[in-house]
Amino acid sequence: METRACEVVVIGGGASGLKAARQLVESGVDALVLEARDRVGGRTLSQTLVNGVTIDLGGQWVAPTQYRVLSLAQELGLGIFPTYEDGDGVVFQGGERSFFSGRTDADDPVSSADVKQGRLKLEALAASIPLEAPWTHPDAQALDRITYADWIEQNLTTDFGRWLFNFNAPGVFSVDASELSMLHVAFYFGAGGGFGVVTGTRGGGQDSRFHEGMQQLSIGLAKGLGERVLLNQVAGRIRQDDEGVTVWTDELEIRAKRVIVALSPTLAGRIRYQPALPALRDALTQRMPMGTAIKMMLVYDRPFWRDGGLSGFALTDCDVPQLIYDNSPEDGSCGILLGFTEGLPARRWIAESAEARRAEAIRTAVGCFGSEAGSPRDFIEKSWMEEEFSRGCYAGTMTPGSWTTFGTALRAPVGRIHWAGTETATYWNGYVEGALQAGERAAAEVIEAVRN
Ligand SMILES: Cc1cc2nc3c(=O)[nH]c(=O)nc-3n(C[C@H](O)[C@H](O)[C@H](O)COP(=O)(O)OP(=O)(O)OC[C@H]3O[C@@H](n4cnc5c(N)ncnc54)[C@H](O)[C@@H]3O)c2cc1C
Incomplete structure (x- = not known):
């Protein structure tokens, strides 16, 4: 040695x-x-395709308020470009597709108002969390005792509102809403500048990407x-x-x-x-499990969905994938659909073969964007839970009770x-x-x- x-x-x-x-x-x-x-x-991993286009199998997006990332990128001479979002998004549910423009919203005014008030409540809560010490929030105990799923049940009143908030949870945390401490959810959105910023594309967490990979x-x-x-x-x-x-x-x-x-x-x-x-520090390491995400990309000759006025963004009720983004290079020299399978669906599919996941991803893409999506020239995926030196992503999250019991051990040397x-x-x-x-x-x- x-x-x-x-x-x-x-x-x-x-x-x-x-x-x-x-x-x-x-x-x-x-x-x-x-x-x-x-x-x-x-947890960042970039790969260059045969056509010279670089894709990210791990972290990829940068937000305008991520100043350290942007400044390092500038120092290193790394170029970024905005995520494509022109056109309508797709909701693919029960084998049927519908379209929306702007933020995901309901067709009926009651559900729409419900979503709006839920977002406002969550924004206010997130803004009230002391980020250095969430356990000192006046309602810390009560918030840490319930899950995000409980909070959704208590604060959203319509089926659509509840569906949308529950749907969002794995997209942000890669675990189900029922696994997350509500105090952690409020902290996490607070740390990112709010629910709207974290989940948003333009001006938000999904704003821009790196030409050469993150x-x-x-x-x-x-x-x-x-x-x-x-x-x-x-x-x-x-x-x-x-x-x-x-x-x-x-x-x-x-x-x-x-x-x-x-x-x-x-x-x-x-x-x-x-x-x-010390016991509290070790216990903390047992209470911050990593989430589960499989990130997959379907590569096409061109971003054909844009012809029909679609942005390439889709929410689905399928397991593989649940969420789709247009991940094509800035010049559109090829078309790439990025799909995420996260949380419980990812755990259901992790034992399946890559071939089975590919077939399912293509089936979902066809449902969202039509038959042209049926013939990708490439399929690339990364299952992060299987990585020995990551064991999941996007990050470790706090289970109920953890912030208030073990939070002090998170940073203390x-x-x-x-x-x-x-x-x-x-x-x-x-x-x-x-x-x-x-x-x-x-x-x-x-x-x-x-x-x-
Ligand atoms: C699919 C996916 C999508 C994501 N999307 C985004 C995004 O769009 N934007 C964004 O900002 N973030 C995103 N993230 C999260 C982001 O990648 C992470 O927050 C960030 O990379 C974490 O950096 P880190 O240095 O804290 O940890 P890590 O990147 O996990 O670094 C830890 C390092 O330690 C090494 N290691 C582990 N065990 C040992 C050991 N015993 N001895 C020595 N070395 C060890 C690992 O190999 C690793 O290199 C995403 C992550 C994934 C996986």
Whole structure:
């Protein structure tokens, strides 16, 4: 076993760990990054198709309020372009399709008013959450005791309103509304600037995409760090003592003053800690499960649905996929439909073959966009729960009771161990923006500790 020494070890070469390492190095702190995979970028993964078009199998969108992402993109010279949304959206339910323009809405005024008041209530609640400490909200206990599904049942009165809010949950969290603490839902929307911003396209969470793929953000950060990033190094054990920490991978033993664990709580909980972590911190790692999402793309010669005035956006009652976006390149040189299967449907379909999922995705696309959708020239998918070093996405979420019982353990350092990763963010938690914010915060903690 090779031994190394540095001032700070960062575990995880996703956006969060790389951002932390960069900040440390810029402050004159000697840091090394251990990355389990043979690539950086974690939950972002870009792939170039034979026609030269780059697609993202992980994170892909950036919002205008994701300032850290936008500034890093600018620094790295990465171009972005707006998500295509001209034309009507499709609702495909019970084998029938209907159309809508603008935000998803009901045909009848009563349901429409119900959706509007539900959105306003959720916006007000999200805006009231203290993002650094959601458990201090005056109604924290009551909100943490109920699920998002309970809140929908109590606050929406029409079938359509309830359907729409329940439908939205896996799209944002990749778990069912019945699995989420309502306090977490309010926190998450609050951290992203509100329900409308998080779920919206123009001006919102799905506003723009990267020509060269979102993984380039991490690749760019890693390039700047050079040999400080060590790939294929799975951190398995962390021991801390009065003088420092020792981190072990299969091949390396690294001695340092501090360590930043830039992983989701689920994966952080799989490392062995000596001495063992405090009970609350370990319990937290058991209460923030990763969601389930399968991201799939159907590639066509051209975005034919645009001819008929359709935006390529569709909501379906099918399992595969539930939600569809136009994911074509900006110049429309080929047509790409992006589908998401999330939450319970994803768990139902995860054991099926890729071929079965492909056939189902094509069937759904034909239902939404007509027979031309029946002959894609390519089908590409990524099932994130099966990834050993992600074990799901988009992020770890809080189950009922977790924020108020274990929330204080989310960011609090344990001796010389500091926590990063998007799950610890207070701004755009769950997104790449949150990952960068968390990396900055953890690095600042460590810089102060190392200097004192
Ligand atoms: C399908 C999908 C769609 C998404 N859509 C968007 C989107 O449109 N916009 C957006 O902003 N965000 C999106 N996200 C979320 C976004 O990708 C994540 O929030 C972000 O990438 C998390 O970064 P991170 O550094 O916190 O964690 P990760 O990216 O998970 O990085 C953790 C790193 O640690 C490594 N690792 C794990 N265990 C160990 C170990 N024991 N030792 C060493 N290394 C280890 C992993 O390999 C990984 O590289 C999406 C994610 C997915 C999967």
